[in-house]
Amino acid sequence: MKKAKFITFEGIDGAGKSTHLAWFAETLRQRGINVLVTREPGGTPLGEHLRSILLSQPMHAETEALLMFAARLQHIEQVIRPALQQGAWVVSDRFSDASFAYQGGGRGVALAKLEQLEYWVHADLQPDLTLLFDIPVAVARQRLSNNVTLDRFEQEKSVFFDRVRQAYLERYKKYPQRFALIDAAQTPDQVKVELEKIIVSI
Numbered sequence: 001m002k003k004a005k006f007i008t009f010e011g012i013d014g015a016g017k018s019t020h021l022a023w024f025a026e027t028l029r030q031r032g033i034n035v036l037v038t039r040e041p042g043g044t045p046l047g048e049h050l051r052s053i054l055l056s057q058p059m060h061a062e063t064e065a066l067l068m069f070a071a072r073l074q075h076i077e078q079v080i081r082p083a084l085q086q087g088a089w090v091v092s093d094r095f096s097d098a099s100f101a102y103q104g105g106g107r108g109v110a111l112a113k114l115e116q117l118e119y120w121v122h123a124d125l126q127p128d129l130t131l132l133f134d135i136p137v138a139v140a141r142q143r144l145s146n147n148v149t150l151d152r153f154e155q156e157k158s159v160f161f162d163r164v165r166q167a168y169l170e171r172y173k174k175y176p177q178r179f180a181l182i183d184a185a186q187t188p189d190q191v192k193v194e195l196e197k198i199i200v201s202i
């Protein structure tokens with residue numbers, strides 16, 4: 001049996017990653033793989049409390065970064081590591097790349113500080129694979145405009161999302177072997193074809 005894999009989905013709000021994640025996990029299950037789907041911020045009772053605060057409460061950018069990593073530590077220890085140890089594959093809707101993109105790129109938190117947090121919280125754990133759903137900001141915003149309510153991040157302006165997108169692409173350039181870059185402006189069916197190829201290759 002293949003070693004349990006830790007796979008993360010990333011991209012700006014409106015890229016469509018959550019829809020594709022559900023399909024991706026289901027396809028893995030059909031291949032007989034035991035899959036645990038989870039998300040960040042969240043994934044644990046404490047993490048979900050922190051999520052509701054993070055998505056609604058204005059705060060200092062560095063407080064936001066610290067809370068993201070606090071929720072992450074709990075998630076790793078309580079959910080991710082135990083699942084991987086038991087042989088389940090873990091598919092997470094966001095992980096640390098989101099902190100580098102949103103708190104780093106979007107809010108301007110220093111890269112060195114985020115790297116310290118990453119080292120503190122998960123020096124010995126990285127995703128085996130990260131799917132980055134890349135999309136022009138204008139297209140993503142058009143999709144978000146169908147949503148009735150927008151959270152604190154989704155309410156940010158286009159320039160914020162431009163910085164988030166660029167920071168994600170920087171992460172991709174820094175770790176090209178870990179990332180799969182997906183053109184999320186394609187139709188859902190075209191994206192599925194790409195995901196199928198990825199599933200076959202892992």
Ligand code: TYD
Pocket residue numbers: 013018040041068093094095096097098099100102103151153154
């Ligand atoms: P998101 O996956 O977009 O949830 P939903 O699809 O339900 O809207 O995640 C919520 C928000 O959290 C998203 O706007 C990005 C933000 N976020 C960060 O800013 N930093 C992080 O480290 C993580 C994990 C998420």
